[in-house]
Amino acid sequence: MRFAVLADAHIGRSIPLAIAEHRRRAFSTAFTKAVDAIVEAGVDYVFICGDLFERRTLRPYLVQFTHDELYRLSTETEERHGKPTKILIIRGNHDGRSQSDTLDYIKHPLADYLHVFEDDNITYKDENLHVVGLNYYDQVDRAFDQLVVPAFQGAEGTRILMLHGFVQGYNQVPPYESSVTLDQLASVEPAFVFTGHYHRRCPRRRLPNGGWALTPGSLEMYDFAETPEKGFYIVDANGEEPQFTWVPIEPMHAMKQVRVVSDHSREPQWYRDRVVEKVEAFREELVGAGKEGYIRVRVQGGLRNGYPGDIDLSPVDEMVSSDPLLLWVDVDTLGIEMPLLAGVPERELVDVRAFFSAMGEFADDIGEMHGRIRETLEEEASLQTGLLTPSQRIPLVKEWVERFEKRSFGEDEP
Numbered sequence: 001m002r003f004a005v006l007a008d009a010h011i012g013r014s015i016p017l018a019i020a021e022h023r024r025r026a027f028s029t030a031f032t033k034a035v036d037a038i039v040e041a042g043v044d045y046v047f048i049c050g051d052l053f054e055r056r057t058l059r060p061y062l063v064q065f066t067h068d069e070l071y072r073l074s075t076e077t078e079e080r081h082g083k084p085t086k087i088l089i090i091r092g093n094h095d096g097r098s099q100s101d102t103l104d105y106i107k108h109p110l111a112d113y114l115h116v117f118e119d120d121n122i123t124y125k126d127e128n129l130h131v132v133g134l135n136y137y138d139q140v141d142r143a144f145d146q147l148v149v150p151a152f153q154g155a156e157g158t159r160i161l162m163l164h165g166f167v168q169g170y171n172q173v174p175p176y177e178s179s180v181t182l183d184q185l186a187s188v189e190p191a192f193v194f195t196g197h198y199h200r201r202c203p204r205r206r207l208p209n210g211g212w213a214l215t216p217g218s219l220e221m222y223d224f225a226e227t228p229e230k231g232f233y234i235v236d237a238n239g240e241e242p243q244f245t246w247v248p249i250e251p252m253h254a255m256k257q258v259r260v261v262s263d264h265s266r267e268p269q270w271y272r273d274r275v276v277e278k279v280e281a282f283r284e285e286l287v288g289a290g291k292e293g294y295i296r297v298r299v300q301g302g303l304r305n306g307y308p309g310d311i312d313l314s315p316v317d318e319m320v321s322s323d324p325l326l327l328w329v330d331v332d333t334l335g336i337e338m339p340l341l342a343g344v345p346e347r348e349l350v351d352v353r354a355f356f357s358a359m360g361e362f363a364d365d366i367g368e369m370h371g372r373i374r375e376t377l378e379e380e381a382s383l384q385t386g387l388l389t390p391s392q393r394i395p396l397v398k399e400w401v402e403r404f405e406k407r408s409f410g411e412d413e414p
């Protein structure tokens with residue numbers, strides 16, 4: 001028996017939105033490359049371990065695309081190798097929830113080559129395999145005990161577990177994330193455990209019961225923090241010892257994150273020059289690799305004077321518009337510390353109206369707007385950036401401008 005094991009295709013992902021079309025193309029191209037290589041290998045089973053889609057930024061044409069690629073995988077395998085292939089899929093956290101599951105879009109009554117696991121039916125059985133497919137759960141350890149353990153009772157055939165969650169001692173589990181342990185996995189005596197959710201490829205790992213854990217990682221670069229080693233596994237499970245073959249998929253674009261850091265305060269121009277150097281160096285890498293790419297420059301350190309906006313990035317904009325390989329440069333100056341303004345108040349202790357009382361009645365407007373904006377930030381700001389989206393921000397800005405325009409400052413009324 002020959003398997004293909006893949007995960008985290010994230011078809012439809014278009015983050016960062018500034019380069020949405022490039023990103024969508026990268027993820028669907030990676031999936032096409034995977035399908036090509038799986039057809040080539042001629043496998044009996046394909047295990048897709050969650051996050052086939054990225055629901056939040058998915059487009060309808062990509063649903064059709066995915067459906068067609070899965071169909072092609074099945075028909076071309078049959079044509080080339082004269083045998084059917086079965087595709088088994090579980091739901092990841094990016095595929096949606098049970099009530100709004102993108103995997104529903106690819107199900108089809110005539111698609112007998114496809115098996116999509118349900119929340120209330122997590123077992124697939126045929127003459128060879130007993131597969132338990134666990135959709136995504138916040139608490140994967142609890143879901144394992146409650147759902148997976150009973151689903152393996154009395155199992156016949158090769159026992160395989162698919163899950164979308166972290167494995168302690170195998171994946172590097174982020175703090176406070178739930179995970180299952182290798183011992184827990186071994187307790188259901190699996191021959192194979194195939195997992196998604198962890199995006200970095202892991203080499204096969206022997207479980208205490210003698211079975212194998214395998215995490216292929218994502219098919220494309222999910223974000224700037226990832227390393228470019230992407231692809232999936234082919235597993236040959238014929239003899240005594242299974243064979244694992246890594247099939248690399250080269251990311252479509254170079255995607256890099258670099259830092260500009262100063263341990264003491266600098267002029268805006270110093271930061272500008274360092275950013276330009278980093279982008280220049282990246283441009284040379286792109287030429288060397290003959291590849292398009294994007295780079296994020298994180299700037300960190302103190303400003304001797306001025307504001308982050310005084311770091312003149314027009315040379316970077318010029319490079320982007322003149323070099324077709326350089327698709328996007330994102331300079332992140334959130335890490336810049338500004339010179340301390342004298343008397344910045346502890347906000348909790350200051351009555352804003354009193355603080356601006358020299359402005360007369362307008363101090364009331366300032367006080368009201370200050371309260372509204374603070375409230376909005378607390379309730380609606382992004383957890384990642386602490387900022388509001390444009391649609392949340394624009395009404396506040398409008399109101400602020402209107403209040404300004406109702407007053408006249410420094411002019412005598414005619």
Ligand SMILES: [Mn+2]
Pocket residue numbers: 008051092094197199
């Ligand atoms: Mn994922």
